[in-house]
Amino acid sequence: MSVKRKAPIWFLFVSILLICWNLIGVLSLYTHITLVNDPTILNDPAMEILYTQYPLWSTLVFALASISGFVAALLLAIKRRLAKFIFVISLIAVIMQMTHNLLMTDAMEYLGVQAAILPTLVIIIGIFSVWLSSHADRKKWLH
Numbered sequence: 001m002s003v004k005r006k007a008p009i010w011f012l013f014v015s016i017l018l019i020c021w022n023l024i025g026v027l028s029l030y031t032h033i034t035l036v037n038d039p040t041i042l043n044d045p046a047m048e049i050l051y052t053q054y055p056l057w058s059t060l061v062f063a064l065a066s067i068s069g070f071v072a073a074l075l076l077a078i079k080r081r082l083a084k085f086i087f088v089i090s091l092i093a094v095i096m097q098m099t100h101n102l103l104m105t106d107a108m109e110y111l112g113v114q115a116a117i118l119p120t121l122v123i124i125i126g127i128f129s130v131w132l133s134s135h136a137d138r139k140k141w142l143h
Contacts, residue, residue: 007079007141015077018129022073025066025122032062046110053105058097065093069129076133081142084133091126098123 039051069090075083098119107115
């Protein structure tokens, strides 16, 4: 019989923050899909060119990263062990997506160094999410 321990209150608070963060990712995915389908909405020729550089596979990886991250955050908040596995899937997809965005498009050319700030933050939060879910599992907070 496994022993289940009560998670501290900060764990629920951080889980809720991760739900919010990943919901922003899902909303960003929706915006991305809209712009890829009609980049003229931006009224910025450079950004229109940039949005034509996203192949379907990149958008699918973005969808996998954001939706799985959101689901994993929900699972973490209700203390399910499956969150750890899904966060790993999300992190792998995030790394693939951010690699494409930074190395296979002209984002750095059009946006400069600031193009790397958000991708770096997304990867750091993804790593933190995997760590937190693993930590919670080791502490027996998940079931």
